[in-house]
Each structure stands twice: as structure tokens, then as C-alpha cells.
Amino acid sequence: MTTVIETQDLTKHYGPVVAVEGLNLTLSRGEVFGLLGPNGSGKTTTILMLLGLTDPTRGSVRVLGHDPSRNPLQVKRRVGYLPDSVGFYDELTAQENLRYTARLNGFPRAETEGRIAEVLTRVGLSKVLDRRTGAFSRGMRQRLGLAEVLLKRPEIAILDEPTAGLDPEAAMEFLSLIRELRTQDITVLLSSHLLHQVQAVCDRVGLFRQGKMVLEGTFESLADRVLGGAYRIRVEVLRPDGVEPVLRGIPGVRNLVEERPGSFTLEAQADCRAEVARRVVGKGADLVNLTLERPSLDEVYTRYFQEVGRET
């Protein structure tokens, strides 16, 4: 797999404020990477450094083999960027806005109109292409921003908070547009503070806190490491005497909590519902509920910092 983005010890200070500290990040072609963390954790700053829009205090960046501070034009020609709270020229139509982008990129005039029509269709804005963007809703703006990214036929798409401010339905629609990018071999780097919303589209995530990427990996591996298991099983039992030890003994169970008498939550590395059922029934208890829950990334995040907090 080819590496398309690589940073080493990437650091950005704004005076005394540490925005990003010692970031080592590697992205391979075609993956969807989520840069996740609460507001102010350094996601946007990281993205701006990847695009050469702000210079790092320390460390190195390579994007598609170029240093974005030295050679920003090469990078920006091949990387599409959808900024956080994207804006357009209100008095121009959607089409005219994209035409300006096409001119700035120096696309051949003969191709421009066709490409604009194509990308507007792809994001579902072909009906409003000659409407002024001043009248666009937040969701439409966001999709127009994605159309602009696609117009470049980029190798990498960097999307900053693509779902922030969208209603849940619009957010889901937008995420499915992002998912489609993957099929075209476009590497996607997206940032979000809404962890649960984007966890489904990301192949891999990096969790940020106060400028540092504290956890990185696939969602399963993080859940495994932090929650002790990516599978959470809820068990409800009548007459629970003696059930707890046998549940604890199930191979792969990392943790067990009895919330109320007869109501257990298990954290396991695998889906062991069959074994749970067998053991409960074997003990002569009545099994009334058995459900599998996938924990969310928010929980991983919260739990991780609870534990870090306890240790320090």
C-alpha cells in the first residue's frame, strides 16, 4: 500500500497555546481516516498544516511526496479540501461558484462545464445549479463544497467537520456520499467532534485530545484496548443465584458488571451469546433477555480519559 500522507513529530504552537503536539500520522491510499476529538483539540490546525495553509512550528509533513509548505501548489492541485463551515459567494449561482474554482485550477475551458454538471449531479444539486448560493441551506452548501472537492478529481479529500450543523438525516446522506468516495480510490481524511456519527464510515480513526493524538487504530482495536472488548452483552436473568461466577468464567469475557440483581453487562472480545445462554440455563436460572450492543466511539473516548485521569 502506498503512503499518501505522512507526518513526523508535527507540532504547531500559537504563542503559548499548543494546538498540535508531536503528531505522527500515516495514511495509505484509499483509506478513510477519521481525525476525531472535541472542539479545540487540534484537528483543524492539523488539516491546515497538511494543506500548507499554516506553517508548522516543528516537524515534517509529506503529502503525495511533497512538502506542503514548500510546494503548496502541487499539493493543492491534487488534494480537495472542504473547510469547516464552508462559504460561497452568495450573489453567484452554484455553477458560477464552481466555475471560479475551475478557473483557479486552470482547467481547460472546454472541459469545465461538463465536469461541473457531473459533480453537481453526483451530490444531488443538479436541479439548483443556477440558483444563487445565498439561498442555500447548510446541507446544500455542504454538498456544494463536496462537489467542489470532486471537481478537482482529487487523490485525497480532506473534509473538516463535514456533518457539523446538519440535521441527522442530512448528516446520514452526506456520510453516504463520503462512503462513495472510497469506491473511487480517493483517500479521505475527515475530522469530526461527533464521534458516533462518523465511526461507521472510517476505516481507521485517531483520537485527539489537547493537541495530541492519544489513540489510533481501527475502531475494533480501540474498543478492544480501552473497553476490554468490542462486544457488550446485556443479560437479564430471573433467580440469578450463582450465575455471576459462571458468566465470569466464559472465555473472552473481560469485564462483568451487575447493575441490578439479575441484570448483567458483559464486555467480551467476541460474540459469546450462545455460551451465555447455555451457562445460564445450565445453572437452572431463567434467561429473559440477551442482547448484543456495539459500544460507541464516544464511550471509548470517555472511558479512556476516565482511566487516564484515574492513573494520574
Added chain:
Amino acid sequence: MRREGSPWTGLWAVVMKELADHLSSVRMQLLEGLIFLTALGATYGAVRQLKASVAEDPYLYLKLFTTAQDPLPSFVAFLGFFLPLAAIALGFDSINGEHNRHTLSRVLSQPIYRDALLLGKFLAAMFTLGVSLLALWLLVTGMGLLVLGVVPGVEEVARGLLFLLTAWAYAGIWLALAIALSVIFRQTATSALAAIAVWLFFAIFWDMVVQVISAAAVPAYSGSPSETLAHIRLSLFLSRLSPNTLFAEIVLALLNPAVRSLGPIFITQLEGAVLGTPLPVGQSLLLAWPQFTGLVAGLLLLFAGSYVLFQRQEVRA
């Protein structure tokens, strides 16, 4: 650190976009309408005045620009007043407007340098101002031809064109100021007010400031001629810090061939001079050359300042 790739990539795209914006903007149309009407009024006043007075003036065409008839000021005075306003109107929201519309980071993520964006905006506004000025100039010339029946000579047309160029540079300095303020202030209302404040300051208060300072520094009428001269020199120097003074002096030299000096003169320097004889256009230009370079230098300085500030600015809103 050396950057690769031309800083002017995309410049043309920016210029075309901005030009289209200016030419279609209501703001610009209003302003141009206003300037045209007042210019028309001023020239009409001048024409009437000139018709009534002696028709034997050798520079009748140039008089069209400078003659005032109460209550209307001359065309030149109108330009001196309105050009800064037009330039400020075109430039005050150049950069902070992009910030506020959240378009800056999107545009700068395209393969262009910031240089192209800033210069493109400047050039487009300069072009707009140039076109308006040219139209005004043609209007005055045309009126002179039609109503007064004066056919200007080559010399006079040359003076007229140099005057046009001066007015353009004068507008440019205010444009550069407005753009610089649009980089400095995040609110467009603030940058507009700041630009207008500077304009008012130079238009109204600078003369008073000059008098106060030079009187404080060198007491006038103390007797000795060298002190009087120092006083005059100081106030002249101070008043030339204002673009309005520079503009007025260049215009004076260019449109009045009889003007032979823009400062104090010793009687010895006048030896052999025939007072009242007009200078050739080259000599008048030479006379105003320091003022002209001063105007252009101010423009470049302001533009360079906004360039440096803009390069260091964070792109996010």
C-alpha cells in the same frame, strides 16, 4: 524557505472574477452615477464660465478641468474629493469580506498563492477605477469639443493624459490603503470607517495639523529670513505627507503651464526667466516628478504592507 511554483498562478482568474463583481455591483454603479453627475455639473459650470469670459485663452481645454463656477467646484476639485471615496468603496472589504463569507480558506485551498489573490483584487479594482476615469476624461473632452468648440493641441492632450494618470495613481493610493485596512480589521464596517476616517483626516484636518506643528517647531515672523524659510519648508514638507497635497501640486503643475515652481523660490533663481511664459509639457512633468514618485511610492508601500500582513495571517475565520 523557498516556495516552488509561480506566485502568479491563478492571478488572471482572480482578476476576472473581481472585475465582474465590481462592474455588476450596485455599490459601484451608485458611486459611478454620482461621480458622473457631479463631473457633468462641474464641467457644465466651467463651460459657462469660460464662454462668458475671454475666449482668447491659449489653454482653454485645460481650463475646463480647473475652472470653478460658484457654487460648483472645478472638475479637479471634484475628483480630489470623490476618487478616494470610490477607491475606498472598491477596496474596504477585499480580504475581511472573504473571511466573513467563509470563502477565504476555500479559495486559498485551490492551487494559488495568496499573492495572486491580493494582487488580483488590487488590479481588478485599479482597472475599474481606470475605466471610470477614462470615461470621465472623455466626457470632459467631448463636452469641450461640442460646446466650446475647442480642439486641444497635442501638448494639451498630453497634459490631459498625464493628469488622468495622476488621478489614477491618486485613486490607487486610497485603494491600497483600503485593502491594507481590510487585511488589518476583521469587520468590514471597521475597515470602511477607518478608511473614511483617514480620508477625512487628510481632507479636513491635515492642513490645521501642519500649521500647528510647524508653528510650534519654528516660530514664524520671528524676523530672520532663514527662519521664515525654515518655517515654510517645514510646513511644505509636512503638507506633502498628505496624498491630497501631492495630487493637488501635480495637477497644478500639469494643468497650468505657467506654473514654474511648487515651493519657495529665491529671486536669484528667477534670473533670466520670463514670468508668465508657459513651460513645455516635459518641463511641467519634471516639476511635478518628485510629487508623482511620492504618490506611487506611497501606493507601493501600502500595498507591500498589506502583502506582508496578509502572508502571515491565519486563514481560518
